[in-house]
Amino acid sequence: MKKGVLLVNLGSPDSPTPKDVKKYLGEFLMDERVIDIPTIARAALVKGIILKTRPKQSAAAYQKIWWDEGSPLIVLSERLQSKVQRKVDFPVALAMRYGSMTIKKGLQELVDKGVSEVLLFPLYPQFAMATTETITVLTEELRHAYFPNLKIESFPAFYNKEDYIEVLANSMKKHLEGKKFDHLLFSYHGVPERHIRKSDVTKSHCKIDGSCCKNASKAHEFCYRHQCFEVTRLVGEKLELAEGTFSTSFQSRLGFDPWLQPYTDRTIERFGKKGVKNMAIATPAFVSDCLETLEEIAMEGEEIFHEMGGENFTTIPCLNDDQEWVDLLAKWINNWAKA
Numbered sequence: 001m002k003k004g005v006l007l008v009n010l011g012s013p014d015s016p017t018p019k020d021v022k023k024y025l026g027e028f029l030m031d032e033r034v035i036d037i038p039t040i041a042r043a044a045l046v047k048g049i050i051l052k053t054r055p056k057q058s059a060a061a062y063q064k065i066w067w068d069e070g071s072p073l074i075v076l077s078e079r080l081q082s083k084v085q086r087k088v089d090f091p092v093a094l095a096m097r098y099g100s101m102t103i104k105k106g107l108q109e110l111v112d113k114g115v116s117e118v119l120l121f122p123l124y125p126q127f128a129m130a131t132t133e134t135i136t137v138l139t140e141e142l143r144h145a146y147f148p149n150l151k152i153e154s155f156p157a158f159y160n161k162e163d164y165i166e167v168l169a170n171s172m173k174k175h176l177e178g179k180k181f182d183h184l185l186f187s188y189h190g191v192p193e194r195h196i197r198k199s200d201v202t203k204s205h206c207k208i209d210g211s212c213c214k215n216a217s218k219a220h221e222f223c224y225r226h227q228c229f230e231v232t233r234l235v236g237e238k239l240e241l242a243e244g245t246f247s248t249s250f251q252s253r254l255g256f257d258p259w260l261q262p263y264t265d266r267t268i269e270r271f272g273k274k275g276v277k278n279m280a281i282a283t284p285a286f287v288s289d290c291l292e293t294l295e296e297i298a299m300e301g302e303e304i305f306h307e308m309g310g311e312n313f314t315t316i317p318c319l320n321d322d323q324e325w326v327d328l329l330a331k332w333i334n335n336w337a338k339a
């Protein structure tokens with residue numbers, strides 16, 4: 001049995017034009033695990049409302065962060081894949097959940113290289129219905145329809161693995177060297193509260209209150225909120241951050257339903273108003289820098305902070321193709337292959 005790996009990230013539009021952004025958002029937001037309402041209502045919301053205005057607005061944001069080589073998320077994921085490939089003796093392919101670099105193409109690339117046993121590796125530290133689960137479900141559907149002889153195993157969320165926390169903490173420390181910060185904010189992509197309840201395997205644990213995510217529960221294997229708070233806690237411990245000098249928030253909410261709180265934009269505003277002059281932000285829900293980190297945090301977030309009287313705003317890059325991160329991914333992959 002020849003082994004292979006498929007790294008999977010979220011995806012980006014083909015170009016930062018309203019037309020390509022509309023196509024990409026149409027696929028992304030019609031995913032029933034992203035906007036989890038009945039199909040007819042979802043189609044009415046996405047096609048009838050969101051896609052009428054958002055593509056133009058999002059395209060303008062993408063244009064601000066787009067690189068000559070393409071979308072930062074895609075380019076950084078490709079750099080990661082090629083560096084990991086150099087440390088692994090079997091094929092490592094890359095695919096995106098949405099957009100042109102499909103999971104089907106990624107699986108086909110591996111099959112064409114003679115692979116019959118695949119490690120599916122969603123590039124998300126925390127589990128979420130809208131990220132990890134949609135990747136594993138679609139991959140299983142594709143396996144069933146097109147690659148029935150392929151054996152596929154998924155790498156689970158790695159938010160609390162000691163070696164991951166160490167690599168993340170080291171990278172953050174490196175980027176914070178020489179920087180002034182009175183508060184370090186860990187900003188994670190938000191999800192609607194409803195998603196947390198839906199993923200609760202116990203059906204009764206997640207109250208989305210002050211304590212549920214701190215009390216041990218079977219639910220936490222699939223609780224995005226718990227997993228985000230844990231990354232903050234574990235990195236805080238590793239970096240020996242004093243209590244009260246770091247906290248968690250959630251960014252990028254869409255629509256009117258309640259999403260996980262506190263919201264990042266309001267948190268930055270609050271710190272600025274309170275007189276915090278130096279702030280640093282890490283975004284550990286993303287392994288690659290993307291629109292949500294380069295525009296929403298590094299541009300919009302900084303603007304909010306300065307408007308509120310803040311002075312130094314440091315955005316810590318994602319792990320991207322950091323060598324320790326590459327080494328860790330290669331170690332996990334090689335361990336899987338040996339098992």
Ligand SMILES: C=CC1=C(C)c2cc3[nH]c(cc4nc(cc5[nH]c(cc1n2)c(C)c5CCC(=O)O)C(CCC(=O)O)=C4C)c(C)c3C=C
Nearest residue numbers: 010011012034058073128130189191192254285290291292
């Ligand atoms: C942890 C990762 C992510 C989760 C969870 C997630 C959930 C989620 N996202 C939307 C809506 C949008 N997200 C958008 C961009 C975007 N989202 C993620 C990651 C997660 N999303 C990334 C990495 C990116 C950037 C992609 C890039 O090309 O750089 C966008 C598009 C931009 C915009 O118009 O704001 C939307 C829309 C929902 C509804 C959702 C639900 C759980």
Ligand SMILES: [Fe+2]
Nearest residue numbers: 189190252292
């Ligand atoms: Fe998103």
Ligand SMILES: [Fe+2]
Nearest residue numbers: 212213223226
């Ligand atoms: Fe919880």
